[in-house]
Amino acid sequence: MERSCERAIELGLPAIAFTDHADFVKVHPDQYCVDIVGYLDAIDRCRARFTGLRILSGVELGEPHWFPKETAAILGAGSLDNVLGSVHCIKLDGETVDASQLRERAGVDFEAATRDYFAEVLAMIEGGQPFETLAHLDYPKRYWPQDGTPYREKDFEAEIRAVLSAAARTGRVLEVNTTRGRLLCPDITVVRWWREVGGQAVQYGSDAHDPDKIAEGFPIATQMVEAAGFKPARDPVSVWRR
């Protein structure tokens, strides 16, 4: 985290947010649940050391609707500036699978699995868990097979619009995740739909996982969001609004 703060200052960023993972399933080696007490200590240490940088705390709750008790324990541990909700996993033939693992399994129907994924995102939004931002809503796109039909937002328009409408109705913020500079999740098609269904706000995440990747892809993401009809916030830590 300290190296990330140094990198943020080097880039001239006015602020940085650490939204560490709170995953309660472990089907993937990268999944873990933040040690929330240690994490909040680390935030305090960074704030004391980098006084010229605004440092926001937060977590990315993984499938919080499956784990209300665990979610409450994390959120009850201290005050957090930014709480994201995300789905990484779906149930496939009764087994919990991360969307990044679908490629490794024989005979997976990607289109059907992606529809299941969006149904899970909808269930999370409607599940009443207290998160304000919807993270990387089209996560399976990152792992879409290179051979065969490419991923097209249009093919999932009904499912995505249902997700966006529920998110707008419940006052959520849409995250545009730049996947460490590799891919916009979601892209402009979806951000335009977000505006159409009444979505009010957008925020950015580079999902950096590494100090070198902080804010990677933000120039293109911000241009895209502006083109979709959202305006930059005056305060650099605020969400962009329509």
Ligand SMILES: [Zn+2]
């Ligand atoms: Zn995630």
